[in-house]
Every structure is written in structure tokens, then in C-alpha cells.
Amino acid sequence: MESKSTGWFQRLCQGLSKTHTTFMGGIERLLRGRAGVDEELFEELEEVLILADLGYQTAHEVVERLREAARRQKINEPGPLRSLLRSELLEIVKPFQSPLEISAHSPFIMMVLGVNGVGKTTTIGKLAARYSRQGKKVLLAAGDTFRAAAIEQLEIWGQRAGCSGVIKHRSGSDPSAVVYDSIQAARSRHMDLVIIDTAGRLHTKDHLVAELQKMKRVISKELPEAPHEILLVLDATTGQNALQQAKQFNEALEGITGLALTKLDGTAKGGIIFSIVRELAIPIRLIGVGEGIEDLRDFEAEEFIAALFETA
Numbered sequence: 092m093e094s095k096s097t098g099w100f101q102r103l104c105q106g107l108s109k110t111h112t113t114f115m116g117g118i119e120r121l122l123r124g125r126a127g128v129d130e131e132l133f134e135e136l137e138e139v140l141i142l143a144d145l146g147y148q149t150a151h152e153v154v155e156r157l158r159e160a161a162r163r164q165k166i167n168e169p170g171p172l173r174s175l176l177r178s179e180l181l182e183i184v185k186p187f188q189s190p191l192e193i194s195a196h197s198p199f200i201m202m203v204l205g206v207n208g209v210g211k212t213t214t215i216g217k218l219a220a221r222y223s224r225q226g227k228k229v230l231l232a233a234g235d236t237f238r239a240a241a242i243e244q245l246e247i248w249g250q251r252a253g254c255s256g257v258i259k260h261r262s263g264s265d266p267s268a269v270v271y272d273s274i275q276a277a278r279s280r281h282m283d284l285v286i287i288d289t290a291g292r293l294h295t296k297d298h299l300v301a302e303l304q305k306m307k308r309v310i311s312k313e314l315p316e317a318p319h320e321i322l323l324v325l326d327a328t329t330g331q332n333a334l335q336q337a338k339q340f341n342e343a344l345e346g347i348t349g350l351a352l353t354k355l356d357g358t359a360k361g362g363i364i365f366s367i368v369r370e371l372a373i374p375i376r377l378i379g380v381g382e383g384i385e386d387l388r389d390f391e392a393e394e395f396i397a398a399l400f401e402t403a
């Protein structure tokens with residue numbers, strides 16, 4: 092029988108194949124065409140990294156560290172730079188590997204935020220499926236009351252995931268009331284996990300922030316340590332825009348505890364992950380590499396770097 096981890100690694104490689112091709116393709120072409128290691132090589136390497144969406148600052152620092160390492164280790168041929176680069180990149184993301192630990196609280200309350208279309212509801216559905224399969228009692232809260240379709244979509248995911256229930260009100264109602272009801276239900280029905288969906292767009296940005304803050308206050312009033320996780324979902328296909336969105340959310344709403352980076356399968360911009368962790372210093376909890384219920388995984392730094400550098 093094929094081992095589960097091998098299967099997943101292949102899937103991850105497939106998911107990251109666009110980024111792998113652009114990123115490694117550029118690096119291989121650069122390193123192959125050279126006899127020695129000189130300043131020009133480092134400058135071109137920096138350009139390749141910027142093109143892979145690492146962002147100027149991150150690319151610059153990575154290359155600076157490579158220069159130093161090459162000098163220290165007296166490297167004068169391009170070959171070894173590949174593995175040096177690999178370990179530099181691993182070092183950047185490794186500290187931000189910190190998977191969700193929902194057993195720390197019961198019920199564990201999680202709010203899921205992000206702009207429209209980034210994959211909030213899908214990620215919630217995938218998480219509900221994962222934890223339900225583990226035998227956890229999972230309750231979903233339809234806190235995106237802005238559109239009727241959003242409530243229906245969450246219900247459909249709840250059914251597919253086989254979770255314990257979906258708390259919903261009519262569209263247009265106050266999402267804080269949905270949150271309140273879901274906490275009461277979670278207590279009386281002894282749920283392990285409550286995942287709260289939220290709207291990604293309202294009439295104005297101020298309105299959205301005020302609504303999210305109110306939801307958070309309602310939760311804390313009921314359960315002083317909650318929410319235990321505020322997960323911000325970012326769409327990797329938007330590259331540097333995802334980073335800008337994350338900065339804006341982080342400034343407007345304090346207390347984002349984790350990130351989920353979705354749609355890595357649909358983009359060559361997977362290098363954005365390095366800018367995101369460097370600039371935000373928030374753990375990457377999860378990565379999404381497809382629309383299917385199985386296509387969500389804990390972020391594992393070594394595995395991610397391996398998939399970026401190797402072909403399955």
C-alpha cells in the first residue's frame with residue numbers, strides 16, 4: 092500500500108509545480124550557464140528570486156547571506172549555491188511552522204478572516220472534514236451573513252464534511268448574534284471545535300473591521316480566552332497583493348494568530364510565502380493546494396522546501 096505521506100508529498104509537488112518550474116527553472120538556467128561565482132551571478136540570482144515573488148527585501152537579504160556563506164566556505168563554482176539557497180530558504184520559513192493545536196481548549200473557537208474569494212469557506216469545509224474524521228465534534232458558524240449564497244455554501248460544506256452542525260441566521264442579520272448562538276450551542280452540545288466564517292467585504296472597510304471586532308468581543312465575553320485562533324486566509328495567486336492584504340488586516344485587527352495560504356496549486360507565485368513570514372512574522376498554519384476536501388495540509392517547512400526544489 093502506498094504510504095499516506097508519500098501520496099501527500101506527490102500531491103504537494105503537483106500543487107507547487109508551477110512555482111517549482113518558474114523558480115527552479117530560473118535558478119538552474121542561471122547556475123548551469125556559469126563557470127565561476129562572481130558578483131554578476133549574485134545579482135542575477137536576486138532577480139530570479141524577485142521574479143519568483145519573494146519580494147525585493149527578502150530576495151536581497153537571501154542573496155546577501157548566500158554571498159557571505161560562499162565567501163566563508165570559499166565556494167568558487169555555482170553548483171553548491173543550490174543547496175546553500177535551499178538551506179537559507181528553509182531557515183526563513185522553519186520558525187513559522189506551528190500547526191493548529193485544537194485540543195488545547197474545549198471548545199476551541201476559531202475565527203476565519205480574509206477578503207472575498209480567498210478561500211475562507213473552502214478552508215473551513217476542509218478543516219471541518221479533517222477534524223470530524225478524527226472524531227471531533229465540529230460546529231460551523233455562518234458569520235458571513237452578507238450574502239445568502241455564503242450561508243448555503245457553508246451548509247453544503249458542513250454536510251460534505253460530516254460535521255456536527257451549522258449555526259445560521261437569515262442573510263443580512265447581525266453576525267455577532269450567530270457567533271453568540273454558536274458559542275451557546277457549543278457549550279450545551281459539548282463541541283470540540285467551533286469555526287466561524289466571516290464576510291470578506293461589506294459596505295466599507297471600516298464597517299467590516301467594526302463587525303469583526305464586535306464578533307471578537309462577543310466571543311471573549313462568553314469565553315475569556317477565546318477566540319483561540321484568528322486565522323487569516325490569503326490567496327497565493329495574488330502574490331504581493333496577498334501580502335498587502337495581510338498587512339492591512341493585521342493593522343486594522345489586532346491578534347491574528349495564524350495564516351492559511353490557499354491556491355498554491357494555481358500559481359507560480361508560491362515564493363510569496365517567504366515575504367509573508369518575513370514581513371508579518373505570523374505562523375503559517377495551513378496550505379491549500381486544490382479545491383478538493385483533501386487539499387489542505389499543515390504547513391511543514393522541510394516538506395514545502397523539498398517540494399519547491401525537487402520534482403515528484
Ligand SMILES: Nc1nc2c(ncn2[C@@H]2O[C@H](COP(=O)(O)OP(=O)(O)O)[C@@H](O)[C@H]2O)c(=O)[nH]1
Pocket residue numbers: 205206207208209210211212213214291353354355356357378379380381382386
Ligand atoms: N485551486 C484552488 N482553489 C481554491 C483553493 N481554496 C479555495 N479555492 C477556490 O476559491 C474559490 C473561492 O473560495 P471560497 O471558499 O468561496 O472563498 P471565500 O469568499 O473566502 O469564502 C472557490 O472556487 C474555491 O473552490 C485552493 O487551495 N486551490
Ligand SMILES: [Mg+2]
Pocket residue numbers: 211212213235241288
Ligand atoms: Mg465565503
